[in-house]
Amino acid sequence: MPVIGLTGGIGSGKSCIARRLKKHGLFVLDADKISRALTRCDSVVERLTLEFGEDILLPSGVLDRKALSAIVFTDKSKLLRLNEIMHPLILERIRLKTEAILKNDPKRLIVWDVPLLIESGLYRETDIIWVVTANKKTRIDRLKLRSGMTPDVAQKRINAQLSDEDRITYADIVITNDGTIDELYKKTDDALNAARRLLRID
Numbered sequence: 001m002p003v004i005g006l007t008g009g010i011g012s013g014k015s016c017i018a019r020r021l022k023k024h025g026l027f028v029l030d031a032d033k034i035s036r037a038l039t040r041c042d043s044v045v046e047r048l049t050l051e052f053g054e055d056i057l058l059p060s061g062v063l064d065r066k067a068l069s070a071i072v073f074t075d076k077s078k079l080l081r082l083n084e085i086m087h088p089l090i091l092e093r094i095r096l097k098t099e100a101i102l103k104n105d106p107k108r109l110i111v112w113d114v115p116l117l118i119e120s121g122l123y124r125e126t127d128i129i130w131v132v133t134a135n136k137k138t139r140i141d142r143l144k145l146r147s148g149m150t151p152d153v154a155q156k157r158i159n160a161q162l163s164d165e166d167r168i169t170y171a172d173i174v175i176t177n178d179g180t181i182d183e184l185y186k187k188t189d190d191a192l193n194a195a196r197r198l199l200r201i202d
Contacts, residue, residue: 002109002199003098003125007117008132009161011139011146011154013177013184017132018113020188027101031114034093035086039063047085052078073153073160087120094122109201118162118170128195131171133164138178172198 004026008014018028038044045063048056056068072079094112101108117123134142136158143154168174173191177184195201 002107002201003127004109004111004195005117005123005126005129006111006113006132007115007123007129007167009134009139009164009167010115010157011142012132012134012164013142014113014115014132016177016181016184017130017175017188018111020185021111021192024189024192026109026111026192028111028113029094029097031090031094031112031116034090036065038086038089038093039065044086044089048082051081051085073156076160079160083116083119087116091120091122095125107201109196109199115161118167123170128172128198129170130173130175130191130195131164131167132175132177133168134177 004021006014006018006021018030022028039048040063045057045061048063048068052068052071056064056071058064068082072082094114098110098112101110112122112126114120114122117126117129123129136155139158140149140151140154143149143157144151149157173194175184175187175191177187
């Protein structure tokens with residue numbers, strides 16, 4: 001099955017690349033969106049509450065994702081536990097959605113947009129791996145602008161993830177995103193053309 005595994009650290013610009021690929025007609029499966037959908041399921045919220053306590057809930061009973069993030073990104077053991085709970089559910093959804101897409105269109109080029117593509121082992125099920133990188137200062141500035149994170153919080157989020165250097169060892173294509181959005185789009189288009197050649201897709 002023709003699958004591009006797209007990954008990169010928080011603030012690297014991976015989502016911008018995913019949007020560009022959608023415009024080229026690729027089907028993008030976004031692990032973060034799947035995760036958000038799952039955490040609206042009562043059974044998942046109940047499991048997370050049992051694990052992390054009722055402080056992760058809003059008064060309405062809905063999961064407070066910011067509160068959960070504040071807990072897990074300051075304690076590696078809790079982050080590991082969250083991943084142990086959520087990853088199998090997310091990966092199952094990705095696989096099922098991919099099967100459904102390819103059943104109707106076996107040659108459809110699909111993108112798995114997964115921040116933890118390497119850590120979860122899902123990279124083994126892709127045909128080609130793209131890694132998006134950016135320097136830490138740029139990433140911190142983007143997180144401050146996008147999410148209002150303090151530099152300290154942004155740094156902790158970055159440090160909790162696999163380093164760019166480690167990700168690159170798995171990459172077939174590396175996109176460095178330290179410039180303008182137009183430069184990123186040009187690199188994305190070039191990477192897509194290279195991927196099509198590697199995968200022998202017209």
